[in-house]
Amino acid sequence: MSDFAPATTLTRGATGDAPIYDDLVREYGDVVAEARWAADRLEYEAAGLLGGQYVPRQLRLR
Numbered sequence: 001m002s003d004f005a006p007a008t009t010l011t012r013g014a015t016g017d018a019p020i021y022d023d024l025v026r027e028y029g030d031v032v033a034e035a036r037w038a039a040d041r042l043e044y045e046a047a048g049l050l051g052g053q054y055v056p057r058q059l060r061l062r
Helices: 019-028 031-050
Strands: none
Touching: none
């Protein structure tokens, strides 16, 4: 299962008009992106264990 690609993290300025969020990300890290990565990883591992096919979030949202 080496083809797992983590979710994209936000970069400074990626939040648009929410400078408070940029400050929080800088201070505490991007908790939302980390939670999304953990959920994606869990889905990937579950699909492998259950014999299913993992479909990355980017493809499911199209």
